[in-house]
Amino acid sequence: MKRAFAAAAVLVTLAVVSLLIGASDVSWRALFAPEPDERALQVLVISRLPRMFAVMLAGTSLGVAGLIMQMIARNRFVEPTTAGTAESASLGLLTATLLAPGLPVLGKMMVATVFALAGTALFLLVLRRIPLRSALIVPVVGLILGGIIDSATTFFAYRYDLLQTVNAWTTGDFSTVLRGRYELLWVTLGLTCAAYTAADRFTVAGMGETFTTNLGLNYPRIVALGLLIVSLVTAMVVVTVGMIPFLGLIVPNLVSMVMGDNARRSIPWVAVSGAAFVLLCDIVGRVVGHPYEIPGGTIAGVIGSVLFLYLLLKRGARVG
């Protein structure tokens, strides 16, 4: 209980800080004076609050998506950017943009989801064909597969002059979030809750196919549900703010070091820690590069890969 309070306190603190920093002055005094400052209130409602929500939603859903993937692939190092999921979603978006430019965001998101599903399925198929699978080879295959898909995306983006657009999908950047441009992300909250209700099934699936079937559960269906949740989340995050690398890998691993591997117990923790982590990255990006901003995704990439290396060299020797 104590831990839960501490975590909540940290999250709330970060969220408040996120609301208060920025180019225009939004302070308590301006908001809660008897004569509230009209402009500060507008900035808060149109820009700051949406940004805070977007950051938290992206962090939460990506963290939980990573956890689900790790259960399904039975590997600690799998997450949307180490399994080709994110890169496939980008390719899907590009395809939608090129072939059906008039498609509404929701339609593009669906195309991206289908691509993300296909890419992740391809990754799982490739894994099956790799002999003597060491746990460490799995993310390497995923990263390279992502690279291959990415080079296809680059090829077409370069031809049709869309490289900048593609870059926006691959680097998580929250500076463009405004009211009316991020609401799709609320759907990820629903997906996270869905994952929570199915948590025990994912835990069982993590024990393997035979074990799951022996308990009378439908293994392929659980895997399909998990992949659907992961692909939807990835596609939505890519469409609205851009991908945040390694988040889904770092957060569940750190949580599992403390909590163990029961999904029902760890999902809330992963959700809170994911939100806090991205909030922190976003805040750092806004403070360090002042008056310019550094995208939160870039900060997350640096911190994430350092933590990934730490996890690898601390645990990897035992896993390999």
Next chain:
Amino acid sequence: MSASAPSVSPLRSLLVLGCVAAAFMALFMLVDVSGPWDFVLPFRGKKVATALLVGYAVAVSTVLFQTVTGNRVLTPAIMGFDYLYVLIQTCLVFFLGSTTVAGLDPRLLFGAEVIIMVAFSAMLHGWLFGMARGNVHLLLLTGVVMGVLFRSLSSFVQRVIEPNEFIFLQDRFFASFNDPEHELLLLSAVLTLGVSVLGLRLLRACDVLVLGREAAINLGVDYQRTVSWVLALVAILVAVSTALVGPVTFLGLLVANIAYAVMRTYKHAFVLPAAALIAAIALVAGQFILERVFRLDTNPRVIIEFVGGMVFIAMLMRKATR
């Protein structure tokens, strides 16, 4: 490739490769000239020279690296060397300021970059090989993640530099196949030549290194010293190729493994030139086919990355990692 017959001598394979490379270069230089010759030839000659230099640097550094690590899947590029160079370059610009850098002699700057690169990569890889001794998978994954880290750090530093300055930098420092600076090309050629002359003395030792660490020590090779030397040369070559055209991830893997298959010998005196020629063919032919046949304005690099990545995964599927 006519080298499928077992009776073909390595020397003959080399000759064939040389002829193919020369043919493609001639094609690239002479076909479709629609302008004054005295403009077109130097212009294209520069492209060919770049391709040759980069091909040579990438191929030789990859083969040497694989000899030292005793593994045919690891390459300097996969281990994050290329992005390390980009990071060093970005940091130099950041700490010196772009105005200073713009005023500096590019040769001086390049020299400084190479020295830092060699020192840094020696430290890093010494530490890494110590950490992950004997665990190839761990080494591979750590290398890949290091690459990601260097890339993220570079983009972080590039963001900290003022946006306007950054645009200036990008034009100046992140070169493409089409137009590296003249001086840089010359300097790279001199450096590469120097490395090659130094490397000649290591060829014999490298042939023994293929047998593995213990065997090499038993046969009287000063293992530690040789490996350190080879890694230093690798770092210089990577710096050369990255400075000229930016990071190329899979070209090395591709050409090195084709060279092993074609040459069927462990002698570096044959494998190294073969790999370099294959790389030159891949780059020049790729550029030629893309530009003239398909009329595409695309860098051959993207295609090479695509194919190379597939080969990499196929190699993992075939249990190629020992």
